[in-house]
Amino acid sequence: MNNDIVCICYSRSGKTRQTMAEIAAALDCEVYALTDGVRRCGVMGWLRCGLDAMRKKTRAISRVETPRPLWEYKLVILGTPVWAGRCSSVMRGFLKRRGYELPDVAYVITHGSDEPYREVFEQMDLYLQEPHVAEVSLRPGSTGYIFWRDQFLMTCAERTGCELLPVPEESETAETAETAETAETAETTRIAPNEETE
Numbered sequence: 001m002n003n004d005i006v007c008i009c010y011s012r013s014g015k016t017r018q019t020m021a022e023i024a025a026a027l028d029c030e031v032y033a034l035t036d037g038v039r040r041c042g043v044m045g046w047l048r049c050g051l052d053a054m055r056k057k058t059r060a061i062s063r064v065e066t067p068r069p070l071w072e073y074k075l076v077i078l079g080t081p082v083w084a085g086r087c088s089s090v091m092r093g094f095l096k097r098r099g100y101e102l103p104d105v106a107y108v109i110t111h112g113s114d115e116p117y118r119e120v121f122e123q124m125d126l127y128l129q130e131p132h133v134a135e136v137s138l139r140p141g142s143t144g145y146i147f148w149r150d151q152f153l154m155t156c157a158e159r160t161g162c163e164l165l166p167v168p169e170e171s172e173t174a175e176t177a178e179t180a181e182t183a184e185t186a187e188t189t190r191i192a193p194n195e196e197t198e
């Protein structure tokens, strides 16, 4: 297990979690899921997400219990969906509260359209002591998804001096949207990629 890198993500419907599970598997590191305890499923949940993102409203975020303090990692990789052209309010809430503790940070954003949403990286940097060191903007299912994900992985590996493992097939890391939604009501969850297939 690579103890120099940790992945932390929020995912409403499972896409960002899937991407982060692939990234964590390739870097052989742990991935933790954030929640703010708010039910965000269904139409009302979707609307709440959009409004929270637009108003930059955040709530208390579940504690991320990593084995080492966050500032001791060589790299913290943060994953979030794009909501209304912004980072999710859950990730914003985490950054507001813990951003000052973070060492080198890399961003993974996922979105539904072809827009790259590069401005989201700058929005997220407002909560860090230093600007992020790597980034990737992905549309799950798009033609360039694997290429850009792998470029990102190579950057992370070079920065931290670790070796990359092969990225598992999607079926080995996949989870259902239902699992992602269920996790929102739970405490912050450590996700080991292979556990997700159970």
Ligand SMILES: Cc1cc2nc3c(=O)[nH]c(=O)nc-3n(C[C@H](O)[C@H](O)[C@H](O)COP(=O)(O)O)c2cc1C
Pocket (backbone or CB within 6 Å): 010, 011, 012, 013, 014, 015, 016, 017, 046, 047, 049, 050, 080, 081, 082, 083, 084, 085, 086, 110, 111, 112, 113, 114, 115, 140
């Ligand atoms: C409230 C809300 C707002 C969204 N806004 C955007 C947007 O502005 N641009 C976009 O491309 N996708 C948008 N999406 C789509 C998500 O960013 C995309 O499906 C993402 O990959 C979902 O990640 P998740 O499954 O980890 O939650 C939005 C989704 C939600 C729920």
